[in-house]
Amino acid sequence: MENMQNTTIVQDQKVIEVDNLVKRFGHFTAVDHISFDVQKGEIFGFLGANGAGKTTAMRMLCGLSKPTSGKGKVAGFDIEHQSEQVKKNIGYMSQKFSLYNDLKVWENIRLFAGIYGMKDDEIKGKTELLLQQLHFEKERNLLVKSLPLGFKQKLAFSVAIFHTPEVVFLDEPTGGVDPATRRQFWELIYEATAKGITVFVTTHYMDEAEYCNRVSIMVDGRIEALDSPRNLKAQYNAQNMDEVFQQLARKATRKSD
Numbered sequence: 001m002e003n004m005q006n007t008t009i010v011q012d013q014k015v016i017e018v019d020n021l022v023k024r025f026g027h028f029t030a031v032d033h034i035s036f037d038v039q040k041g042e043i044f045g046f047l048g049a050n051g052a053g054k055t056t057a058m059r060m061l062c063g064l065s066k067p068t069s070g071k072g073k074v075a076g077f078d079i080e081h082q083s084e085q086v087k088k089n090i091g092y093m094s095q096k097f098s099l100y101n102d103l104k105v106w107e108n109i110r111l112f113a114g115i116y117g118m119k120d121d122e123i124k125g126k127t128e129l130l131l132q133q134l135h136f137e138k139e140r141n142l143l144v145k146s147l148p149l150g151f152k153q154k155l156a157f158s159v160a161i162f163h164t165p166e167v168v169f170l171d172e173p174t175g176g177v178d179p180a181t182r183r184q185f186w187e188l189i190y191e192a193t194a195k196g197i198t199v200f201v202t203t204h205y206m207d208e209a210e211y212c213n214r215v216s217i218m219v220d221g222r223i224e225a226l227d228s229p230r231n232l233k234a235q236y237n238a239q240n241m242d243e244v245f246q247q248l249a250r251k252a253t254r255k256s257d
């Protein structure tokens with residue numbers, strides 16, 4: 001599955017543009033002048049040790065927090081001045097905030113689709129299709145809390161892209177599940193990119209880093225490396241992405257919270 005030969009990256013169609021983005025909390029610089037672009041249909045891995053600044057950067061890109069300085073565009077909208085349009089044109093899934101445990105599977109789909117402004121008819125038709133694709137027909141009336149974690153993650157991802165956003169932000173989407181379940185999840189990611197959805201993903205799992213088209217590695221708020229897994233391994237003379245990550249993460253002076 002390495003480097004997904006089948007993805008359709010549209011070169012020179014930038015879905016994310018980041019230029020010298022900074023976020024300070026008081027005197028502490030959590031994100032320190034980061035710059036990069038992500039192309040349409042790309043799977044972009046956003047790596048870094050705990051506390052490196054990934055979540056802070058991602059929150060700015062999602063229009064949830066204002067940059068201290070620098071610029072960013074997501075789906076063509078300015079993250080600082082057009083944050084409402086940014087929010088409408090993205091999907092977001094995080095391990096900590098995603099589905100409502102006390103709602104049924106179909107109720108979660110309907111709720112999130114409604115929030116993203118989809119019409120009832122469209123929601124109904126697409127819900128049936130989604131339940132079939134996920135082989136979740138029997139689970140449609142179950143409360144989400146009764147589902148295994150791997151099911152929940154697949155459903156949360158499907159809900160996050162249900163309105164076919166330009167880009168989906170995934171914050172450690174597969175935490176706590178085994179490699180086989182993670183691979184199933186990544187099949188859904190490939191299907192999304194085949195539809196032209198761009199994927200921005202943070203992960204601590206280096207097998208997942210290998211699946212990305214390009215990977216950036218943050219150290220103490222800065223992007224220390226950014227390239228395809230293949231090029232990074234060559235550059236750092238490493239057998240796998242774990243070795244690349246360890247070489248860079250060793251430089252970190254920040255401790256996790």
Ligand SMILES: Nc1ncnc2c1ncn2[C@@H]1O[C@H](COP(=O)(O)OP(=O)(O)OP(=O)(O)O)[C@@H](O)[C@H]1O
Nearest residue numbers: 025030048049050051052053054055056057256257
């Ligand atoms: N609201 C805040 N006020 C002050 N400091 C903050 C705030 N949010 C984050 N930080 C600090 O900024 C740094 C980066 O945090 P962030 O959560 O972005 O890291 P991360 O790379 O996402 O880490 P993890 O992998 O643990 O989620 C940390 O040192 C954190 O303590």
